Amino acid sequence: MASDTIRSSAGAGGAAGLRRLLLDNGALTALIVLVIALSALSGDFLTTDNLLNIGVQAAVTAILAFGVTFVIVAAGIDLSVGSVAALSATVLAWSATDAGVPVALAVVLAVATGTVCGVVNGFLVSYGKLPPFIATLAMLSVARGLSLVVSQGSPIALPESVSHLGDTLGGWLPVPVLVMAVMGLITAFVLGRTYIGRSMYAIGGNEEASRLSGLRVKKQKIAIYALSGLFAAAAGIVLASRLSSAQPQAAQGYELDAIAAVVIGGASLAGGTGKASGTLIGALILAVLRNGLNLLSVSAFWQQVVIGVVIALAVLLDTVRRRAGATPVGAGGGGGRSRRAGTYLLAAVVAVAVVGATSLLHGGSSTAAQRKIGLSLSTLNNPFFVQIRAGAEAEARERGVDLTVTDAQNDASRQANQLQNFTSEGLASIVVNPVDSDAAGPAVRAANEAGIPVVGVDRGVNKAETAALVASDNVEGGVLGARALAERLGGRGTIVVLQGQAGTSASRERGAGFAEGLKAYPGITVVARQPADFDRTKGLDVMSNLLQAHPGIDGVFAENDEMALGAIRALGTKAGTLVQVVGFDGTPDGLQAVADGTLYASVAQQPRELGRIAVENALRAADGGKLSATVKVPVKVVTKENAAGFGG
Amino acid sequence: MSDPDELLRIEGIRKTFPGVVALDGVDFALRRGEVHVLLGENGAGKSTLIKMLSGAHTPDAGRILVDGEEVRIDGAHDSERLGIATIHQEFNLVPDLSVAENIYLGRQPRRFGMVDRKRMEADAGDLLARVGVDVSPRTPVRELGIARMQMVEIAKALSHDTRVLVMDEPTAVLTTGEVEKLFAIVRQLRADGVGVVFITHHLEEIAALGDRVTVIRDGRTVGQVPASTGEDDLVRLMVGRSIEQQYPRERGDAGAALLTVEGLTRDGVFHDVGFEVRAGEVVGIAGLVGAGRTEVARAVFGADPYDSGSVRAGGASVRRHDVNAAMAAGIGLVPEDRKGQGLVLDASVQDNLGLVTLRGATRAGLVDLRRQREAAERIAGRLGVRMAGLGQQVRTLSGGNQQKVVIGKWLLADARVLILDEPTRGIDVGAKVEIYQLINELTAAGAAVLMISSDLPEVLGMSDRVLVMAHGRIAGELPAGEATQDAVMALAVSNPLTTETEATRGQ
Numbered sequence A: 001m002a003s004d005t006i007r008s009s010a011g012a013g014g015a016a017g018l019r020r021l022l023l024d025n026g027a028l029t030a031l032i033v034l035v036i037a038l039s040a041l042s043g044d045f046l047t048t049d050n051l052l053n054i055g056v057q058a059a060v061t062a063i064l065a066f067g068v069t070f071v072i073v074a075a076g077i078d079l080s081v082g083s084v085a086a087l088s089a090t091v092l093a094w095s096a097t098d099a100g101v102p103v104a105l106a107v108v109l110a111v112a113t114g115t116v117c118g119v120v121n122g123f124l125v126s127y128g129k130l131p132p133f134i135a136t137l138a139m140l141s142v143a144r145g146l147s148l149v150v151s152q153g154s155p156i157a158l159p160e161s162v163s164h165l166g167d168t169l170g171g172w173l174p175v176p177v178l179v180m181a182v183m184g185l186i187t188a189f190v191l192g193r194t195y196i197g198r199s200m201y202a203i204g205g206n207e208e209a210s211r212l213s214g215l216r217v218k219k220q221k222i223a224i225y226a227l228s229g230l231f232a233a234a235a236g237i238v239l240a241s242r243l244s245s246a247q248p249q250a251a252q253g254y255e256l257d258a259i260a261a262v263v264i265g266g267a268s269l270a271g272g273t274g275k276a277s278g279t280l281i282g283a284l285i286l287a288v289l290r291n292g293l294n295l296l297s298v299s300a301f302w303q304q305v306v307i308g309v310v311i312a313l314a315v316l317l318d319t320v321r322r323r324a325g326a327t328p329v330g331a332g333g334g335g336g337r338s339r340r341a342g343t344y345l346l347a348a349v350v351a352v353a354v355v356g357a358t359s360l361l362h363g364g365s366s367t368a369a370q371r372k373i374g375l376s377l378s379t380l381n382n383p384f385f386v387q388i389r390a391g392a393e394a395e396a397r398e399r400g401v402d403l404t405v406t407d408a409q410n411d412a413s414r415q416a417n418q419l420q421n422f423t424s425e426g427l428a429s430i431v432v433n434p435v436d437s438d439a440a441g442p443a444v445r446a447a448n449e450a451g452i453p454v455v456g457v458d459r460g461v462n463k464a465e466t467a468a469l470v471a472s473d474n475v476e477g478g479v480l481g482a483r484a485l486a487e488r489l490g491g492r493g494t495i496v497v498l499q500g501q502a503g504t505s506a507s508r509e510r511g512a513g514f515a516e517g518l519k520a521y522p523g524i525t526v527v528a529r530q531p532a533d534f535d536r537t538k539g540l541d542v543m544s545n546l547l548q549a550h551p552g553i554d555g556v557f558a559e560n561d562e563m564a565l566g567a568i569r570a571l572g573t574k575a576g577t578l579v580q581v582v583g584f585d586g587t588p589d590g591l592q593a594v595a596d597g598t599l600y601a602s603v604a605q606q607p608r609e610l611g612r613i614a615v616e617n618a619l620r621a622a623d624g625g626k627l628s629a630t631v632k633v634p635v636k637v638v639t640k641e642n643a644a645g646f647g648g
Numbered sequence B: 001m002s003d004p005d006e007l008l009r010i011e012g013i014r015k016t017f018p019g020v021v022a023l024d025g026v027d028f029a030l031r032r033g034e035v036h037v038l039l040g041e042n043g044a045g046k047s048t049l050i051k052m053l054s055g056a057h058t059p060d061a062g063r064i065l066v067d068g069e070e071v072r073i074d075g076a077h078d079s080e081r082l083g084i085a086t087i088h089q090e091f092n093l094v095p096d097l098s099v100a101e102n103i104y105l106g107r108q109p110r111r112f113g114m115v116d117r118k119r120m121e122a123d124a125g126d127l128l129a130r131v132g133v134d135v136s137p138r139t140p141v142r143e144l145g146i147a148r149m150q151m152v153e154i155a156k157a158l159s160h161d162t163r164v165l166v167m168d169e170p171t172a173v174l175t176t177g178e179v180e181k182l183f184a185i186v187r188q189l190r191a192d193g194v195g196v197v198f199i200t201h202h203l204e205e206i207a208a209l210g211d212r213v214t215v216i217r218d219g220r221t222v223g224q225v226p227a228s229t230g231e232d233d234l235v236r237l238m239v240g241r242s243i244e245q246q247y248p249r250e251r252g253d254a255g256a257a258l259l260t261v262e263g264l265t266r267d268g269v270f271h272d273v274g275f276e277v278r279a280g281e282v283v284g285i286a287g288l289v290g291a292g293r294t295e296v297a298r299a300v301f302g303a304d305p306y307d308s309g310s311v312r313a314g315g316a317s318v319r320r321h322d323v324n325a326a327m328a329a330g331i332g333l334v335p336e337d338r339k340g341q342g343l344v345l346d347a348s349v350q351d352n353l354g355l356v357t358l359r360g361a362t363r364a365g366l367v368d369l370r371r372q373r374e375a376a377e378r379i380a381g382r383l384g385v386r387m388a389g390l391g392q393q394v395r396t397l398s399g400g401n402q403q404k405v406v407i408g409k410w411l412l413a414d415a416r417v418l419i420l421d422e423p424t425r426g427i428d429v430g431a432k433v434e435i436y437q438l439i440n441e442l443t444a445a446g447a448a449v450l451m452i453s454s455d456l457p458e459v460l461g462m463s464d465r466v467l468v469m470a471h472g473r474i475a476g477e478l479p480a481g482e483a484t485q486d487a488v489m490a491l492a493v494s495n496p497l498t499t500e501t502e503a504t505r506g507q
Helices: A002-010 A014-023 A026-041 A048-073 A081-096 A103-126 A132-151 A160-166 A175-193 A195-205 A207-212 A217-243 A254-264 A276-295 A300-326 A334-361 A383-399 A412-425 A441-449 A474-488 A505-518 A536-549 A561-574 A588-596 A607-622 B046-054 B076-081 B099-103 B117-130 B146-158 B176-191 B203-209 B231-239 B293-301 B323-328 B338-342 B349-353 B369-383 B399-412 B429-444 B456-462 B485-492 B496-506
Strands: A372-377 A402-407 A429-432 A454-457 A468-471 A493-499 A524-531 A555-558 A580-585 A601-604 A630-632 A636-639 B006-017 B020-031 B035-039 B061-066 B069-071 B084-087 B164-168 B195-199 B212-217 B220-226 B257-266 B270-278 B282-287 B308-313 B331-334 B417-421 B448-452 B465-470 B473-479
Touching: A026 A276, A026 A300, A048 A081, A048 A175, A048 A195, A048 A217, A048 A254, A048 A276, A048 A412, A081 A103, A081 A132, A081 A160, A081 A217, A081 A254, A103 A132, A103 A160, A103 A217, A160 A175, A160 A217, A175 A195, A175 A217, A175 A276, A195 A207, A195 A217, A195 B349, A207 A217, A207 B338, A217 A412, A217 A441, A254 A276, A254 A300, A276 A300, A276 A412, A300 A402, A372 A383, A372 A412, A372 A607, A383 A402, A383 A561, A383 A588, A383 A607, A402 A412, A412 A429, A412 A441, A429 A607, A441 A454, A454 A607, A468 A607, A474 A505, A474 A555, A474 A580, A474 A601, A474 A636, A493 A505, A493 A536, A493 A561, A505 A524, A524 A536, A536 A561, A555 A561, A561 A580, A561 A588, A580 A588, A588 A601, A588 A636, B006 B046, B020 B035, B020 B046, B020 B195, B020 B212, B035 B046, B035 B176, B035 B203, B035 B231, B046 B076, B046 B084, B046 B164, B046 B195, B076 B084, B084 B146, B099 B117, B099 B146, B117 B146, B146 B176, B176 B195, B176 B203, B203 B231, B212 B231, B220 B231, B231 B429, B257 B293, B257 B448, B270 B293, B270 B308, B270 B448, B270 B465, B270 B473, B282 B293, B282 B456, B282 B485, B293 B323, B293 B331, B293 B417, B293 B448, B323 B331, B331 B399, B338 B399, B349 B369, B349 B399, B369 B399, B399 B417, B399 B429, B429 B448, B429 B456, B456 B485, B465 B485, B473 B485
Parallel strands: A372 A402, A372 A429, A429 A454, A454 A468, A468 A630, A493 A524, A493 A555, A555 A580, A580 A601, B020 B220, B035 B195, B035 B212, B084 B164, B164 B195, B282 B448, B282 B465, B331 B417, B417 B448
Antiparallel strands: A601 A636, B006 B020, B006 B061, B061 B069, B212 B220, B257 B270, B257 B308, B465 B473
């Protein structure tokens, strides 16, 4: 602050002022470098529509980050904002639909929920003397759990009136952008002008000195965390209204994005510094980057690498800039000049790195003649979806079209962003594998309005028009799985079920099908149903725990192969001998286990086929061809007998 | 340079920071086996100079010669190689590591890739014996008192084969007995041929320990004199004028009691402490470090709880352990640890001055920033805070100016009872006198001042009454006329429990 004042008194208008603004604000420089680089690389980037898209995509992170800014300025940390946002959204949807509360009141309830979470955080930190990291980590878990409890694990569709919050105003200004701007102004106002804002800087700078100067530090902290919770609730409402549905699993990991945005914006985790404008810039950098990487068709895996590198470089730029500001500029200014040159050099390195990386990773450079289609996958953290991608890519190569694949990392809101980016790119058609069928609705509707046909794969899209749905029949698969396991056990025995991620349609449908199929076998008892999130490690852990409680089980049904393989690890030599395991999906690893005899059966989908057929349908839809509404790709129980003949 | 005994020579060093010229032509020379005192007001450039020697700063112009050869000191590594060690006011010790680990931090003796604990502790033991401190090398540093921590720092310096030892105000935090011990060690080092650069604000220490004195003023060397030079002459060199009176206390008539403390007790810390401070009066609290003075001050202010007793200010009783209640009663505290407890170092002068009055300047949650600014401007002008502007970070101010900011925030809040805990620690002579003048102004305006200080001449010179604490109790009270150094020290080292019983018996 001191150096700013000194320099500004010496400064002189216009160009010099701009240069100083950039030098004083590393994050802003980084943002501008990014925007210039991306405009040069992609013709679709610098359009009004796309910039508004970026605004919408930044909104949730930015609003969360504004709240976190308060906490970080006061030398705390809030890890719970993502979960609190999800909880608030769930409360909103639940009270407006299931509980039948008027929408306005439901919004108030949602905001109150967030605020209460914040107050609890603040109370634990102030009076419970818990480190903020731990207090808010606990809240992260509690709020996430409560949102699953309230929603029963399933997404809740929002009433129409709330969904309007995700629409546009006057046909062009998206409401989330407006909310973000208003929240940003409120943040700047609170930090700069209010008693609590000034207290945040004092407490963050030196808590003991603030206390001895009569600031009621404990009460202030409660208010600070409450503000963070309130902002998280606002972010949750925006998030849910964008997706037209409240997802209990929404905003996972957003707290880290929010913290990153605050720090990129120039705040110190040690407290005492930070500004609303900086936080906004930080959130925009993240959104611009994600948007740009989508537009440039950078491989989904490399995107994460690039994002990490840019975050580090952005903060590095700011640190170098600050060091240059803190050390001598005086006298000859020789040292200052060389340091300033260092800053420019670093900025140049950032620019070259971004441009280089993106153009290098720019998958299969597109010639104008080639048609482009997009494939938005829910996740690539699972061999099943990797197989879908492989099938889709093979088909695209054969047909000579340019296929862009994005990875939503099981985050409905991220998927909405990616679909939005596809739409603004003007692709010929889009294949979507929704994270959640309800939540994908608004983004798919937007694509429909832009005249882009959308084909669903593996999971359908609700409340929007899809040209076709290419899917395996999960319910049927569940029935088949139940039959296979029950027959193998001779219609008698105790079994456990490893469920997929709570709230996903695959888990619901497979579970329902399995229960349905099991009705024919009254001798089979299900002694436990526990979620293991479709994850192999969790499958191992959950199975180990269940074995403690039920050592004598005869069978396991896992809603996917990954969990089945984890369960097999836990069972050890019992697998395939004393305990029969049935999985789902027919992934290469799963089929290998079937061949080895540890996995009795896998209800195999044919993911490569799903991907191939989806692309085929998408191309036909782009040509205006006729499609049948659902294309069923058969599922098949694979056991040792027929495993050899099954390629996956 | 012809002098073969010369270890270190500094010629025409210049250093600028944004907006300030910190050093502008400083010359300095150090011989083998001498104690060379570096004297100057705070902000004169002493700290910047020694940071050049430790490698924290590099000079913009000028030369540093070691053994007659020009060297460049670009970091702690270079200074270590040249045999230069610095003991800063803030110690570089890791509290939770043992004494031995601290001494050999980063270069622990190793055996088969593992730390050779046995050898490390034996070597550390030798070093500790050399500095004459009786502490096990395995003791965690956290458990040591400040004086012993300093000895560990010295032992650490010696472990580097140090030839030049720079000590930045080592006596500021020590009690009289500890100072004597330190002097004995420094004399021993001098006899061993180490060159010692010694920074102090206590002029009487110069004659006791020093050989030569270099005086720095406003970033320039203004003179090099023998240590036997009279104090008046030294002060004149240092501040560029002669200071008429070191303790300009103007005593007036005491009014009504503004602060009454009765039977204040926290088990194991302080017991049955009672006193009152009247309007227009300065009451000093003397005593050894650890006698419980700071603890009492904090309890009175509500910063810490107490078990029994009462505090009344202006007739009304003040709620226990409630800073805001104490403030509402007109009590203000200038804490002992200026940087740790008094200031938000990275915030501006304006923000710091407005901290106490922040709530008062708030209407409906909004801070009246203009009023805050005007008030800060007014008080900074009145106190003569030397700064580039109200927006300057407090961290970059000199110690004296920082202290003025701490006092200033209480002046803005119209505190009627000001508790000053070590108000002039680490502050130069010129700024000290300014603070004494301020105390005079306050009492003349009817405020009451309670002043804790380990600087005995200061307590005697500025107080109207002196309370002496020992072992958590008030060992006695002396009116200004009867308070002499001997009388205060006699009480400070007494055991009040036995004195008390004797006194009772005497009656």
